[in-house]
Amino acid sequence: MDYQYFQDLLNEIILKPNEIDGVIVFDPENALSLYHNMKHDKKRHGDEIFVNHDAIAGSLSGSHQMAETLKTFGENSKRGKLQYGIFQLSDGILVLYFLEIHGKPIVVAFISGTPQGLGLMLHSSNANIKKIEQALNQLLASVA
Amino acid sequence: MWPFNVMNNPEEALNPYVIGNAVGNSSAFVGREDVLQDVCDVLQHPQQNAIVLYGQRRIGKTSILKELDAKLAEAGYLPIFFDLQDKGKLPLEQVNQELADKISDKLNSQSKLTLEEILYHWQSPKKLVILFDEFEAFAGNELEERQASETFFPYWRDILSKVDKAKLNFVFTLGRKVEDLNQKAMSLLKAIPSKKVSLLGEDATLLLIKLSDSENNKTLKWDEGAIKTAWTQTGGHPFITQILCYCIWNHLYETKRHSKPKVRVTDVKANLTKALETGENAFQWLWDGLPATEKLVTSILASTGNKAITTQALEKLLKDNGLRIRTNERQKTTNILKDWDVIESVAENKFRFRVELFRRWIAENRQLPKVQQELDSSETRADNFYKASQNLWSNSQLEPAIDNLEKALKLNPNHIGANDLLTETYLDLKNWEKAWKTAKAFSLLRPQFARPLLNQALEGLIASQDEDTQLHYYEETLKIDPEHADVKQKWQTIWQQRGENAYRIGNLEKALEAFQRIGTTEKIIEIQNKLIQEINQTQRIVEAFLIELVQETTTLDGIFLYESQGKKVYLGTKNGVDAIQKSIIANSLFGSKENQTDKISILGLREIVERIKDEQNDREFEGAFFQFATSILSIYLIPDAKVYEEGGNKNEEVFMMAGIISTNNVIGRFIEESKKVVTRIKEQLPIDIIESNKIG
Numbered sequence: 001m002d003y004q005y006f007q008d009l010l011n012e013i014i015l016k017p018n019e020i021d022g023v024i025v026f027d028p029e030n031a032l033s034l035y036h037n038m039k040h041d042k043k044r045h046g047d048e049i050f051v052n053h054d055a056i057a058g059s060l061s062g063s064h065q066m067a068e069t070l071k072t073f074g075e076n077s078k079r080g081k082l083q084y085g086i087f088q089l090s091d092g093i094l095v096l097y098f099l100e101i102h103g104k105p106i107v108v109a110f111i112s113g114t115p116q117g118l119g120l121m122l123h124s125s126n127a128n129i130k131k132i133e134q135a136l137n138q139l140l141a142s143v144a
Numbered sequence: 145m146w147p148f149n150v151m152n153n154p155e156e157a158l159n160p161y162v163i164g165n166a167v168g169n170s171s172a173f174v175g176r177e178d179v180l181q182d183v184c185d186v187l188q189h190p191q192q193n194a195i196v197l198y199g200q201r202r203i204g205k206t207s208i209l210k211e212l213d214a215k216l217a218e219a220g221y222l223p224i225f226f227d228l229q230d231k232g233k234l235p236l237e238q239v240n241q242e243l244a245d246k247i248s249d250k251l252n253s254q255s256k257l258t259l260e261e262i263l264y265h266w267q268s269p270k271k272l273v274i275l276f277d278e279f280e281a282f283a284g285n286e287l288e289e290r291q292a293s294e295t296f297f298p299y300w301r302d303i304l305s306k307v308d309k310a311k312l313n314f315v316f317t318l319g320r321k322v323e324d325l326n327q328k329a330m331s332l333l334k335a336i337p338s339k340k341v342s343l344l345g346e347d348a349t350l351l352l353i354k355l356s357d358s359e360n361n362k363t364l365k366w367d368e369g370a371i372k373t374a375w376t377q378t379g380g381h382p383f384i385t386q387i388l389c390y391c392i393w394n395h396l397y398e399t400k401r402h403s404k405p406k407v408r409v410t411d412v413k414a415n416l417t418k419a420l421e422t423g424e425n426a427f428q429w430l431w432d433g434l435p436a437t438e439k440l441v442t443s444i445l446a447s448t449g450n451k452a453i454t455t456q457a458l459e460k461l462l463k464d465n466g467l468r469i470r471t472n473e474r475q476k477t478t479n480i481l482k483d484w485d486v487i488e489s490v491a492e493n494k495f496r497f498r499v500e501l502f503r504r505w506i507a508e509n510r511q512l513p514k515v516q517q518e519l520d521s522s523e524t525r526a527d528n529f530y531k532a533s534q535n536l537w538s539n540s541q542l543e544p545a546i547d548n549l550e551k552a553l554k555l556n557p558n559h560i561g562a563n564d565l566l567t568e569t570y571l572d573l574k575n576w577e578k579a580w581k582t583a584k585a586f587s588l589l590r591p592q593f594a595r596p597l598l599n600q601a602l603e604g605l606i607a608s609q610d611e612d613t614q615l616h617y618y619e620e621t622l623k624i625d626p627e628h629a630d631v632k633q634k635w636q637t638i639w640q641q642r643g644e645n646a647y648r649i650g651n652l653e654k655a656l657e658a659f660q661r662i663g664t665t666e667k668i669i670e671i672q673n674k675l676i677q678e679i680n681q682t683q684r685i686v687e688a689f690l691i692e693l694v695q696e697t698t699t700l701d702g703i704f705l706y707e708s709q710g711k712k713v714y715l716g717t718k719n720g721v722d723a724i725q726k727s728i729i730a731n732s733l734f735g736s737k738e739n740q741t742d743k744i745s746i747l748g749l750r751e752i753v754e755r756i757k758d759e760q761n762d763r764e765f766e767g768a769f770f771q772f773a774t775s776i777l778s779i780y781l782i783p784d785a786k787v788y789e790e791g792g793n794k795n796e797e798v799f800m801m802a803g804i805i806s807t808n809n810v811i812g813r814f815i816e817e818s819k820k821v822v823t824r825i826k827e828q829l830p831i832d833i834i835e836s837n838k839i840g
Contacts, residue, residue: 052759059755066748070770070777073732073746077725079807080773088815089756090764119812 018124019117031061064105161390168210175348199341232281343380446506526555576604690716
């Protein structure tokens with residue numbers, strides 16, 4: 001698996017009519033983005049909003065610690081494994097998946113520039129997160 | 145006591161120790177090789193012809209000059225010993241002529257020459273070495289000395305620059321460092337090399353101690369332990385060593401009947417008190433050489449015994465004794481005391497007395513109160529300002545009196561009389577603020593004397609002030625003088641009144657605060673119990689409200705509220721409040737009360753939300769939803785629920801977090817219902833929940 005395959009994967013997600021305007025993979029410990037989509041759907045807002053990927057990674061730094069708390073909560077209250085988190089904003093939606101790749105926390109954020117369309121977003125993000133996780137496992141192993 | 149035994153001794157034994165005169169050129173002169181070498185180096189140096197020897201009083205500077213006087217003459221020089229003591233007030237011409245006459249005498253000159261004629265036209269094949277003793281006699285503070293220094297030092301600077309360096313040499317002794325002299329003196333001496341005359345080393349001190357067991361004098365036998373004890377007690381101070389040994393010698397010849405008695409440790413110890421008495425003038429002389437602040441510090445140090453003391457311990461002692469010495473000045477003081485061989489460093493920030501006998505003398509004769517009294521009168525300049533201010537005050541010239549008193553206190557902040565009179569003067573002028581400040585400073589020195597003045601100043605100060613201001617001044621006063629019964633009483637009365645008023649109108653927190661300040665235990669317990677009841681009641685009301693809300697929904701199972709001030713979690717579930725659920729939520733999501741940080745708990749969500757808002761064009765956070773395998777949890781923030789202006793926890797913003805749980809994981813309906821619930825919480829939440837938890 002090479003970088004181009006992964007880049008194509010992210011770009012394909014964006015170009016589908018699924019309300020997702022951006023995908024960012026970031027390292028929450030260092031608050032820096034690792035990968036993100038390179039193409040945008042011109043008809044949507046993806047090129048205007050959430051363009052600074054490092055800023056998004058920065059604003060979500062520490063989210064992996066919060067996720068750890070929630071995982072503990074899920075276990076203690078017998079509510080099962082944490083699957084994802086949604087941040088509903090007045091002008092957008094963030095769907096976050098908290099992964100662990102080679103022992104390091106990695107967050108995958110699916111971003112919408114509008115507050116609507118959570119259903120399609122979840123459908124698409126749930127459908128793609130496994131592929132992204134597998135690709136990241138290989139890609140990050142190759143750069144380590 | 146007349147030494148009968150000595151008189152009866154057929155060998156006519158003589159005490160070899162000298163306690164009056166300088167010992168140069170005698171067998172009692174020991175050590176000092178380093179100093180003599182430095183002088184020789186200067187004499188032989190083509191470009192240098194002067195050296196300054198400095199050291200504390202009675203350290204042996206004059207003895208060194210006397211030794212030089214003798215040894216240089218033997219070496220072919222023409223040394224002239226010239227003592228400037230008591231000449232500081234004489235006209236320059238007279239001093240110069242005395243010196244010129246002395247040189248002429250040595251040269252056997254028949255004609256009367258001026259000093260310039262001698263120095264500028266030196267004809268003798270011998271090199272002239274003028275040994276000036278007590279050179280700082282012209283650098284004193286008295287008027288005549290100041291006037292003399294105006295002409296004396298520039299004159300000698302001129303001489304030194306013009307004379308033939310190969311033929312004319314000068315040795316100056318000073319009782320202080322060159323840097324501590326006045327400007328005129330310093331301008332003459334600062335370019336001249338200097339050498340400190342310090343305490344004797346152990347070897348030289350042993351030689352001195354054993355003067356009575358040497359080639360020239362075999363009158364005592366010294367036990368090794370006795371030598372060691374004598375060394376420990378004198379620390380190598382040549383004059384004090386002479387005194388102690390002199391006393392021991394006399395004591396043994398007064399009491400022992402056989403010749404050449406042996407000195408034992410007990411003899412040394414038995415003569416310590418006698419040495420202190422015999423050396424009274426010398427110790428006094430040494431003491432007088434210390435500046436004011438150094439005297440205060442030395443007195444305190446001496447009272448702590450002969451152990452080493454840390455800087456921190458000294459600071460505490462100063463504070464405990466009400467002495468105000470600024471940090472810089474304190475460091476300067478310890479440095480001066482080290483320079484003068486009074487103390488020595490034994491480790492970093494740790495020092496002790498160098499001469500134990502001197503410490504004992506101070507501890508016995510110069511305790512702090514006595515030193516303070518002494519300083520009041522001996523700090524001449526400060527005292528002069530004080531005396532001048534007394535006259536002005538008596539003539540009702542209060543402003544000029546203040547001017548003088550402030551000058552006196554600048555010179556000596558611990559001047560009792562000046563502190564006292566300055567406070568009184570401000571009181572006379574009804575300048576209450578300044579009177580109070582001065583009285584506070586005075587309180588640090590003499591709380592009992594200052595108390596009535598402090599009272600008067602306070603009364604004037606608070607006469608037309610509101611209660612808060614009165615409290616402020618009472619509290620400030622009590623910080624300085626916690627035992628001030630009158631002020632304490634007034635302060636307590638105000639808080640008592642405040643507590644009772646607040647209690648009467650049901651403001652229990654205010655009442656509690658007031659009674660806690662004055663420590664009224666019964667009232668505190670009574671109010672705390674009442675508040676606990678109120679909290680429990682609040683808990684019940686809030687949780688009933690949450691249960692009501694959750695029962696109106698179809699998808700929600702439970703609602704919890706987290707309140708940051710009291711760090712409390714309220715929980716309402718469909719099946720009633722479940723203590724286990726509550727405990728799981730509280731501990732899993734928020735950590736324990738004692739170990740609660742944003743890093744480890746859901747509280748970090750607040751920080752993330754703030755960052756998103758800042759970095760994403762003010763997009764407002766509406767809620768977070770976390771999908772678990774069998775459940776959904778949503779978190780909403782209810783910001784700015786209440787901000788305390790005072791009391792509370794460091795004026796922190798108090799916020800609430802609403803969490804909604806559903807075991808039905810249909811997220812769409814859950815979101816809709818949870819949004820409605822949060823809107824109702826925001827609108828209808830009993831706001832007293834936070835207020836009640838302030839003391840929780």
